[in-house]
Amino acid sequence: MxxxxxxxxxxxxxxxxxxxxxxxxxxxxxxxxxxxxxxxNRLPTGEYLNQATSPDGKYTIKAYATSGGATTSYAVRGELVFNEKGDKTKNIYWNREETASIQWVGNDKVMINGHTLDVPKGKFDYRHQ
Known part of the structure; x- marks a missing residue:
């Protein structure tokens, strides 16, 4: 051995x-x-600001403003709603700002405060920039 x-x-x-x-x-x-x-998926809910529906009606973007309290500034959370899938939702936008301007550029492309996103896979998160 x-x-x-x-x-x-x-x-x-x-x-x-x-x-x-x-x-x-x-x-x-x-x-x-x-x-x-x-x-x-863990972002704070926030207060409703506005919303916009895609030209073909498949998607709706809802914007919410969240207050970070005394230590951080306001942030906008953009929530994608799948209108044809029983209103399933997904957070696709998170940025430090107080207002939300939502404009659909096509059926699958949206511009939120100057950031263009491909829907449903695209997302913008200021923490990853």
């Missing part, structure tokens, strides 16, 4: 297990930071 080979094999397995555990820990911390600070 080769004791040196078994010991070396054990060290390799321990090192691999340690690397995998550290990688999982770092990934968990990274996801937690994203979820806590950058996930658009």
């Amino acid at each position: 080769n004791v040196g080979y078994d010991k070396k094999n054990l060290y390799k397995k321990l090192l691999l297990s340690f690397i995998i555990a550290c990688s999982l820990f770092v990934a968990l911390i990274g996801y937690g930071a994203y979820w806590a600070f950058y996930d658009m």
Whole structure:
């Protein structure tokens, strides 16, 4: 029996297990930071400002203003409503400003305060700029 080979094999397995555990820990911390600070699904609701419906009626963009309190400025949240899918919603716009100007450029393209977005996949989030 080769004791040196078994010991070396054990060290390799321990090192691999340690690397995998550290990688999982770092990934968990990274996801937690994203979820806590950058996930658009966790944005505050805000007060209703206005809305605009796409020319073909498939989508509606609703704008809401949120107050960050004494420490941060106002922000506008743009919510995409899928009119044909039972009013399913998705946050697609988040920027530090107080008003919202919504203009549809086509059936699948909207301009919110000068930022053009392709609907339904496009989004704008000032935190990622």
